[in-house]
Each structure stands twice: as structure tokens, then as C-alpha cells.
Amino acid sequence: MLQLILWHRLQPSINPPSATTVEFTSIEQIWPDSLLVLSVIARIGQSQPDVFTENITYAFRSGVFRLPKAGELEKPDTPLTCNFTELNKSIERLRLASPKLKQAIVDACAHTVLLDNKVTDSEADLLRAIAMTLDCPIPPFLNPQRSVSKQKQFSPKRS
Numbered sequence: 455m456l457q458l459i460l461w462h463r464l465q466p467s468i469n470p471p472s473a474t475t476v477e478f479t480s481i482e483q484i485w486p487d488s489l490l491v492l493s494v495i496a497r498i499g500q501s502q503p504d505v506f507t508e509n510i511t512y513a514f515r516s517g518v519f520r521l522p523k524a525g526e527l528e529k530p531d532t533p534l535t536c537n538f539t540e541l542n543k544s545i546e547r548l549r550l551a552s553p554k555l556k557q558a559i560v561d562a563c564a565h566t567v568l569l570d571n572k573v574t575d576s577e578a579d580l581l582r583a584i585a586m587t588l589d590c591p592i593p594p595f596l597n598p599q600r601s602v603s604k605q606k607q608f609s610p611k612r613s
Contacts, residue, residue, distance in 0.1 A: 477550040481522045481558070484551050487544035488559055491584065492517040493533035494541055495563050499570070499577040507532075509570065517566030522558055545587055556588040564593040 478484045496514035514533040518524055536544075548559060563584055567577045578596050585592045 476552050478555065479552045481555060482527065484548055484555065485527055487547045488521055489518065489530065490534050490536050490540065490544045491548065491559065492562060492566055494536065495566050495577065495580055496533050498580050499567065499574045513566045513569045516569050517562045520562035520565045545584065548588055556590050560585050560588060560590040
């Protein structure tokens with residue numbers, strides 16, 4: 455994930471004329487890429503993927519239904535499998551989507567991560583990388599400073 459973030463941040467310096475333009479304005483154009491990213495984020499939080507196949511599938515499908523037009527488009531019954539190269543290609547394509555679509559994808563990813571009310575370090579890192587790469591705000595539950603300040607603010611005083 456660090457490679458993905460670094461590449462995204464350094465690319466304008468390496469290739470200055472390559473400004474990111476919007477090429478995709480409908481979810482249909484990036485549907486397979488969206489499904490792939492949601493598949494990875496659904497799988498990454500499970501320590502024993504074989505044991506928790508139902509949980510992974512449920513998280514994946516819940517995230518998919520957060521995407522626009524999810525009720526109209528074909529959806530796989532189980533999460534897709536891929537490698538880092540395929541994930542990277544999908545994220546690069548998603549970078550070319552409209553800001554509204556990018557935000558919908560980050561929202562679906564956040565929903566997938568939060569479904570079990572636990573956020574593993576791997577899930578948090580991947581979600582941060584996706585949000586940063588798509589130039590979207592990082593979901594507030596991933597902001598450690600906010601969490602620390604809330605804990606200090608709401609912690610009961612002891613006598």
C-alpha cells in the first residue's frame with residue numbers, strides 16, 4: 455500500500471504533463487474495478503479467510519450494495535480474487551472516475567470495513583491508501599488524532 459501511495463504522490467513530479475482527467479462518469483464504466491477493490495478490502499480484515507468465508511462474502515455484498523445502481527448491475531455471489539498488479543490497475547482506473555463516483559467507492563469500502571464493528575490495521579491501511587489514491591477525504595474513523603482528542607474529551611474524571 456505504501457508503494458501505491460508513494461507512486462500517486464510522486465507521479466506529478468515524475469510526469470508533470472500527466473494531469474488526471476475524468477474519463478469515467480458512470481458506475482457501469484468502472485463496475486469491475488469497483489468490485490475488485492471491494493473484494494480485496496472484504497478479504498484483508500480476516501485473519502483466517504477459509505474459516506470466515508461467510509463473513510467475507512457478507513461484507514463484500516454489503517459494500518457492493520452501497521455503490522450507485524447496485525440493484526441494476528450484475529454482481530458476483532462471492533468476492534473476486536486478484537493479485538496486487540490487478541488491484542493496482544483497478545485503482546488506477548478508479549482514479550479516472552468523477553469525484554462523486556470516487557467518493558461512493560470510498561464510502562462502500564468504509565462500509566465494508568465497519569460492517570463487523572472492528573477495524574484491523576490492514577483494513578485501515580488499505581482504506582487510507584484507497585482514499586488517498588482517489589484523492590478523497592479519509593473516513594473520520596481512521597483519523598487517529600480525532601479519536602485521541604475524543605477520548606480525552608469524553609473520559610470520565612476520577613477523584
